[in-house]
Amino acid sequence: MPRPISASAFSFGKARNGRTLRGSPFAIPLVVRRSLRPLKALARQADAIASGSLDARPDAEAAPVELRCLVSRFNDALDRLEAGFALQRAFTANAAHELRTPVAALRAEVESGRADRAVLTAQCDRMGRMLGQLLALAEAERQSPPLQAPMDLGALARQALIDHGPAAMRAGRSAAFEVAPDATGEGDPGLTDIALRNLIENAARHAPQGAGILVAAGPGLIEVSDDGPPIPPAVVARMFDRFWKADRRTVGGGLGLSIVEAAMARQGGAVRFERRNGLNVFALRFRQG
Helix, strand or coil: CCCCCCHHHHCCCECCCCCECCCHHHHHHHHHHHHHHHHHHHHHHHHCCCHHHCCCCCCHHHCCHHHHHHHHHHHHHHHHHHHHHHHHHHHHHHHHHHHHHHHHHHHHHHHCCCCCHHHHHHHHHHHHHHHHHHHHHHHHHHCCCCCCEEEEHHHHHHHHHHHHHHHHHHCCCEEEEEECCCCEEEECHHHHHHHHHHHHHHHHHHCCCCCEEEEEEECCEEEEEECCCCCCHHHHHHCCCCCCCCCCCCCCCCCHHHHHHHHHHHCCCEEEEEEECCEEEEEEECECC
16 A cells, blocks of 8 residues: 655655755655656557557556556456457458349349349349348347346247248248247347247258248247258357358358347347257247246
């Protein structure tokens, strides 16, 4: 702990030995200026940090002992901010890349003078799906504040299957529903619907013809599973990465499972995948009161 400075050190007049204290009234500004030098240096370092130089950090070791903890926490906040900016830049670049492909295909088809309606429709559908996924991801990440309300998971799962199951059945898959007692949890119904919609669409798109899709609800849990072939470990390791696709020729934008993960994380839940009893199982886990 710093030693307190005695007020007598800056008093006017003469000391007991009759000698005048030298520079007494002028020592205070000098001491203050010297004590503030580290703070001024930190301020200059902070001023130099901008969106293009988020890798710069104030030197915590050069700060006064009393401020080192504060500077360290400030640097931690900058680390998180830098990671967020990096993710945003990568997201923008990937979105532009994914949209460029169908736009180029549309342009080439139109300029050829023999535009095929089926090709144009397919590319427009591809762009529409990509834009829809981008909007869903933005909604999942930016909805603020998400609800933390009691939810009837059975009712939510049933409604999601009613809304999105017919498309899966038209694509040649069957759909079924199961609900266990006390199928409740806490979270945001809107975000939960986003997650369920994308899981059902993902199963309908990737499961083979004739596969069955099961939506089951239980305490703090909704599972969407299909009886398609096992997913290779290399695909499992990256399936939640944004814009990643095992087959670049497919129509999807590689965002479906990223949307699910974001929607669940935003409401304090999680999504997990496992191969169980011959099924590919995606489990949405919710908080329970």
